[in-house]
Amino acid sequence: MTWTVILALGSGNLQQGFPHITAKLQNPARSISIQQFKGSLPPAADIEVLHRRWKAACTGLQSSRSDARIKVNYASTTHISETNPGAIYEGLKKEIQSWLKTDDFYSQIEVKLRTRIGNPSEAVVQIFLECDDSQISELPWDAWNFREEYRQSEIIRSSSEYTIPPQQETKAGIDIPSRGRILCVLGNSKGINVKKDRRIIEKNLGDRCKLEFLDNPTPDEFNDRLFDEKGWQIFFFAGHSNSDDNATNGRLQINQNPTNNTVTVNELKLGVKRASTKGLQLLIFNSCSSFGLAADLVAQNHPLPSIIVMRAPIPDKIAHDFVKSLFRYLAEGEPLFLAMRKAKDYLLRWESRFPGASGIPVLCQHPNFEELTLPGCGASKPLISAADGVAGDRPNKQPLILPMDWMQRAAKSLGITAISYMLMGPILGRVVNEIGKTSHRQGQLLIAERCYQLATLLNLNYATPHYNLAVLYEDLNEKEYAQKLMKDAARRGSAEANSQLSRSLILNNQPQEALKFIARCLEHTEYDGVKAACFKNRGWARFKQKQYDAAEADLRIAIGFRGDSPEAQCLLAQVLEIKGKPQAALEAWNQALKYSDYRVPKQDECIQIAQQRLQAKGNIK
Secondary structure, eight states, X not given: OEEEEEEEOOSOBTXXXXXXXXXXXXXXXXXXXXXXXXXXXXXXXXXHHHHHHHHHHHHHHHHTOSSBSOBOOGGGOOOOSOOOHHHHHHHHHHHHHHHHTSHHHIIIIIHHHHHHHOOTTTOEXXXXXXXXXXXXXXXXXXXXXXXXXXXXXXXEEEOSOOOOOOOSSEETTEETTTTTEEEEEEOOOTTSOHHHHHHHHHHHHTTTSEEEEEESOOHHHHHHHHTOTTOOSEEEEESOEEOOSOGGGOEEEOOOOSSSOEEEHHHHHHHHHHHHTTTOOEEEXXXXXXXXXXXXXXXXXXXXXXXXXXXXXXXXXXXXHHHHHHHHHHXXXXXXXXXXXXXXXXXXXXXXXXXXXXXXXXXXXXXXXXXXXXXXXXXXXXXXOGGGOSTTOOTTOOOOOOOHHHHHHHHHHHHHHHHHHHHHHHHHHHHHHHHHHHHHHTTOHHHHHHHHHHHHHHOTTOHHHHHHHHHHHHHTTOHHHHHHHHHHHHHTTOHHHHHHHHHHHHHTTOHHHHHHHHHHHHHHOOOHHHHHHHHHHHHHHHHHTTOHHHHHHHHXXXXXXXXXXXXXXXXXXXXXXXXXXXXXXXXXXXHHHHHOOTTSGGGHHHXXXXXXXXXXXXXXX
């Protein structure tokens, strides 16, 4: 189920706080409000200071690089003594998380949203952050613990006032002439590779969209195409941009000519306003510090399409990765906000080298938007046109004739290949899987993915690479692929996969079905860690079935195999409370709290319950 949250900050700022915050929770159709909560946030001046220092550090870091999509205005850049962007960004994240944990926001809004929305692993949530202060909108709201734990959620910036954009005659809500038409402007590319942006777009959308590329256009050529009568569904810009603290001074550098080489924000506004009436649904500015462009467009209070911008300088390689991921997920039919979330998660692998990289792309969108749908998602280009006749026929209609000696040689080669596959496949499969595991641990996810896929082909009965690939896709929030591969691994006898599937069934309130997978898990494993997980899940299932004696027995077995399991201790504590053993329950709560890790989302609920129980009994302050 997809939930919509409209989080309106109201009037306020970081110096004075936000005294009147509302959170409106809506049903999947986004037409009926289910509940509305009210809360507040205190002043947090340190956040503004840290955010300014982080941006300055990033700008300083990028100013010496040749692959930054920005031209720095040094007159507006404050040089700082601290040159460790990582330390600054971690401090900024912690300040934001602490700010959003204050009681009048956390208990009055976040806890109520969690209670109503439910399981973080299943819920899909789009969160519209309504705020008219661009400095507040520009903060890294991705640090909010709610977003981190609800892995299928995304925070979308919005203004507090918006209207429905007028459109021409539509079909299924999308302007017929503009549907599938994408205008891609490749501007000033000095020191960066915008040609790669073009290859990425052609690869992902070339088979289902009408692409038009403007390479280094003049302002007249730019405006002429943007004003095209048929309209565009998506406008994409790649290149350099200028930006400073005044958004109206922003410019897109559309070519490398000495003069007549930019488009100002004011000029852009006219084109966007006109294109919006022709069906324009999405603007993408893959250029640095383009957040000011979006802020200025929003300030005009006219109907707008969705806008994707960058809120800080971004290296060329990271910009390419973002475009590649975004268009890949859009081509697969993902809603825009989920495609955005997954593309940003893909950038997490850059965090160690460029702190805050995953939070630089920002989606700006009004809650009344018309969902972006590209034509033919999942389709591919036909190999021949209809004019060529039936698919597979040769153009001259002559039968295909192969020489007999060629067929004999081909048969012999296939036989040798088949024998080699049967003999060497299992050995090579294990080797390639180990390479994939090493790459996975090192954060080289694309290499790991390819290795796991190859290992599944080299040995069709080998369960481990199917399981490893499922775990990788879970980390990337590709739930559908992960679930399929987990089932493939379970069919091949993976105890770990059976354990994971049983856990999913318990979370979906199907404890009886979960017991079947738990039995298979115990049947196929000799490892204590996996046995501990299986018995913990069986105790959990028995707990759901209110078979408390059996649940206690299984949970104590699980703890015997692995005493540092916070989940098992947490479940055991609840069972003991129900059975009227308060002292034993307190001991289990203490153990649960001792071994829990707040960085693991699924342990957060256990930590909170344990703290509440122990505080109530006076065991912790």
